[in-house]
Amino acid sequence: MKKQNVSDAVIRRLPRYYRYLDDLHLKGIVRISSSTLGGKMGITASQIRQDLSCFGEFGQQGYGYNVEELRSEIGHILGVDNQHRIIVVGVGNLGRALMQNFHFRDAGFLLEAAFDVSPALIGTEVAGTPILDMTALERFIPEHRPDVAVLTVPQSVAQSTANRLIDLGVRGFWNFTNVELSSQVESVRFEDVHFADSLLTLSYRITTR
């Protein structure tokens, strides 16, 4: 599989392809042309063909794509069949909302535990996931080796918490703190969720409507 030099824009579109194909698959649709898929997604057919060509040969001239096959290939590229392990660090409203409503399993993630400093929360469960004491991180992480930490701690402790987790071996961060995090460790990946970017896009659209 050719995977080198895939641009950030293409990587960001992959989950959207996956989402649309998953939806088509659930609706029982067997095949789709690049132009129909593009029409649904608001991008051109040639963009789709160009994006997918980064990863190999998909679809057939005059037939289009087999929905289930392409969905499963893109899922594989995204790593949804990898069974990544994930922990939630910080069980405030946002951490709790994700634990209760987000389908970690559908994205290929196994939610193993959550961590907080509040004595009222430690020892309880949210949606079947135990909440452990933050001081247990030093024992838990080397033992369970989670791939990703969902960072939902207060801004003031965002970087220090990230540093602590990196020292313990965590390399992936789903960062909801709105703090730009950094690390000297080359293999660390931060994925920042910027709510404001989304609302400002909407602001533009209602302003220029």
Place this chain on the structure above:
Amino acid sequence: MKKQNVSDAVIRRLPRYYRYLDDLHLKGIVRISSSTLGGKMGITASQIRQDLSCFGEFGQQGYGYNVEELRSEIGHILGVDNQHRIIVVGVGNLGRALMQNFHFRDAGFLLEAAFDVSPALIGTEVAGTPILDMTALERFIPEHRPDVAVLTVPQSVAQSTANRLIDLGVRGFWNFTNVELSSQVESVRFEDVHFADSLLTLSYRITTR
């Protein structure tokens, strides 16, 4: 200002420009070249010049951009100085998390009220914003004419709640329900927050690392 046919990709980059420029401005930086800004943002200088050219003439050959000026121009394009009015519909963990932590004002939005069906919540406040009975929507919306509704209701009532709000005159939706919403009303804009897209991007990055 030229604003026609601005591509979705450019619109999505505008809030990022704004965020980076805001950060530079806060750090006291007065001017920046397109190549330095591109370096920080992980895009090319020519991409930046091309994006900004959709909206007019910015920067000077050999000088770069005036940070404060460009920040304020992009803010204006995004409508942050428009004082949009916004309401939260659904005060579960996610709605509450946004009310407590998201800086609506910095994005140019005035959070006026939140709505829920739970008797335990109605009449209380979250971060200074009153929680009203969902049945008060029919009176509140024609009176206050909010521009945007944050939709944080359960999936099962997502489309019906959107329909009800559209009938009352709401045209912008910041949609956290993970349901693809639609409307026959041409001027309605949905901005969907897809948490899974973000986590799958991270999954790709830690898988191919």
